[in-house]
Amino acid sequence: MPIHEKSLIRPENLVEHEELVIDGVDVSGHWSTFIEPRAITDYNENLQEEIAGLAGGEFIHRCWQCGSCTNACTVNGLNPDFNPRYWIYLIRMGMESELLLDKDIIWQCVSCNKCTYACPRDVNPEGVMKATAHWLELKGHTPKPPSMIFDEGFSDQVFKTGKIEDGLVLRQFMSATGQKLTQNWLVALVMGLVKKLPLTMLTRLGLATFFHPKTRDWGRARSAIEEYVTEKETQTHKLLGLDK
Ligand code: SF4
Numbered sequence: 165m166p167i168h169e170k171s172l173i174r175p176e177n178l179v180e181h182e183e184l185v186i187d188g189v190d191v192s193g194h195w196s197t198f199i200e201p202r203a204i205t206d207y208n209e210n211l212q213e214e215i216a217g218l219a220g221g222e223f224i225h226r227c228w229q230c231g232s233c234t235n236a237c238t239v240n241g242l243n244p245d246f247n248p249r250y251w252i253y254l255i256r257m258g259m260e261s262e263l264l265l266d267k268d269i270i271w272q273c274v275s276c277n278k279c280t281y282a283c284p285r286d287v288n289p290e291g292v293m294k295a296t297a298h299w300l301e302l303k304g305h306t307p308k309p310p311s312m313i314f315d316e317g318f319s320d321q322v323f324k325t326g327k328i329e330d331g332l333v334l335r336q337f338m339s340a341t342g343q344k345l346t347q348n349w350l351v352a353l354v355m356g357l358v359k360k361l362p363l364t365m366l367t368r369l370g371l372a373t374f375f376h377p378k379t380r381d382w383g384r385a386r387s388a389i390e391e392y393v394t395e396k397e398t399q400t401h402k403l404l405g406l407d408k
């Protein structure tokens with residue numbers, strides 16, 4: 165019998181014989197297609213707990229698999245393999261090896277939050293995608309994604325100075341991701357700002373990029389934040405069974 169829904173079967177599980185004759189009947193090629201049984205034995209029983217322990221993943225247990233997130237998803241519209249509902253299912257079932265088959269596209273979430281607005285159970289699927297991308301990186305399955313590099317640069321600046329200087333964040337991000345500052349879109353952006361912003365503000369922005377001003381009396385707040393971040397990192401490493 166022909167297989168009508170090959171797209172639902174992993175390609176590696178579809179097997180064909182180039183040349184096969186059974187009882188005198190030539191069933192070579194796709195006539196001899198059969199599906200190898202699929203047995204998953206390496207469940208990670210802690211997978212849902214591990215994702216829920218990372219920022220954004222806290223409410224994954226609420227999912228009832230309605231699929232509204234995937235229906236609303238911007239990236240799914242461009243690539244049907246990008247499927248938040250399916251990944252949430254795999255995580256809840258502990259099917260780590262299946263999840264890893266899609267590790268190279270999970271980070272592509274653009275954080276548009278359309279899924280979050282569509283979700284009837286307040287799962288925060290955008291947060292779950294972020295937590296999953298972070299989990300993949302912490303476990304060494306993927307390199308650090310650009311969004312994580314941006315977040316780290318942003319947070320570092322807040323921790324150190326209690327302020328955000330957009331120009332400095334952008335400059336550090338471009339440097340950390342090996343991108344030139346002379347790209348056309350960036351030059352056009354800066355030229356647009358130069359034309360529209362008052363000279364005093366431009367001067368302040370330029371100076372802040374080099375002198376890194378701090379919020380007054382920031383020291384105590386910084387110590388409290390650093391203490392909290394260290395505590396959270398220790399918890400995460402323990403939960404994921406990582407060496408610190
Ligand atoms: S936030 Fe990510 S998962 Fe949600 S709709 Fe946008 S691209 Fe899709």
Ligand code: SF4
Pocket residue numbers: 226227228229230231232233234248249252282283284285286287288289
């Ligand atoms: S919309 Fe919410 S409840 Fe529905 S599948 Fe997505 S995460 Fe689960």
